[in-house]
Amino acid sequence: MIRAAVLLGMLMLSACAQGPGPRRERAPDGQRVLRGFDGETLERTASPSALVAEEIALGQSAQENGLWTALARYGADDAVMFVPGLVDAKPWLAARPQMAPGMRWQPHAVLMSCDGRSGSVTGAWQQTDGSFGRYTRIWYRPYTRNGQWAWTAFESAPLATPLAEPAFVRTKVAECRQGVPTVTGANARRQGYAQGLADDRTLIWEAQTRADGTRSVTVDLWNGRDYDRVLDDRLSPPQAAKAPF
Numbered sequence: 001m002i003r004a005a006v007l008l009g010m011l012m013l014s015a016c017a018q019g020p021g022p023r024r025e026r027a028p029d030g031q032r033v034l035r036g037f038d039g040e041t042l043e044r045t046a047s048p049s050a051l052v053a054e055e056i057a058l059g060q061s062a063q064e065n066g067l068w069t070a071l072a073r074y075g076a077d078d079a080v081m082f083v084p085g086l087v088d089a090k091p092w093l094a095a096r097p098q099m100a101p102g103m104r105w106q107p108h109a110v111l112m113s114c115d116g117r118s119g120s121v122t123g124a125w126q127q128t129d130g131s132f133g134r135y136t137r138i139w140y141r142p143y144t145r146n147g148q149w150a151w152t153a154f155e156s157a158p159l160a161t162p163l164a165e166p167a168f169v170r171t172k173v174a175e176c177r178q179g180v181p182t183v184t185g186a187n188a189r190r191q192g193y194a195q196g197l198a199d200d201r202t203l204i205w206e207a208q209t210r211a212d213g214t215r216s217v218t219v220d221l222w223n224g225r226d227y228d229r230v231l232d233d234r235l236s237p238p239q240a241a242k243a244p245f
């Protein structure tokens with residue numbers, strides 16, 4: 001198994017090669033962007049290694065303190081998760097008996113907005129009882145002086161066959177060209193549905209449970225002209241009815 005530290009180091013080297021851009025605060029339409037808008041392009045400041053580092057820290061906390069405690073510590077106040085239906089995470093976690101420490105996971109792929117403040121991680125997990133599966137976690141870092149990463153959506157499912165570990169963590173970052181449209185209905189929350197939008201609008205995610213019992217997590221990235229569906233984790237009703245672990 002590839003060591004997490006090696007993966008993190010490789011990603012950090014790649015991120016450093018891009019270099020930081022000039023910092024400006026407002027796009028022409030008045031919407032705040034996190035790093036730079038020169039009239040032509042948003043400055044690419046995404047660093048997928050930041051999300052790998054958060055996953056490593058969350059994983060260490062889960063091994064030491066149990067998964068529920070770790071998720072509560074690193075989750076946003078409005079975070080949602082499938083258990084198996086979609087629920088508000090913080091109240092649900094607070095009411096659960098603690099899960100035993102020892103769960104492990106490995107990030108396999110990272111998707112990120114151009115501004116580097118929103119992204120998703122997909123990967124594999126292993127439980128101490130020998131079970132295994134896959135997960136998707138959405139992360140967000142607010143644009144404040146002391147803004148910290150927090151996960152905002154979490155979906156997981158057991159598998160009959162463990163996922164093969166890739167040779168390296170795959171990454172994809174949204175395009176930073178101008179013309180990103182205004183997205184209506186963003187950051188919506190209702191029964192069985194949640195949506196999130198990157199501050200620069202280059203990433204949109206959705207989590208939902210449909211009437212037929214199907215559940216899904218999707219991520220769309222801006223490609224410079226339109227949005228591409230780059231992640232579509234979907235579980236049929238029989239699979240979706242299972243507990244997350």
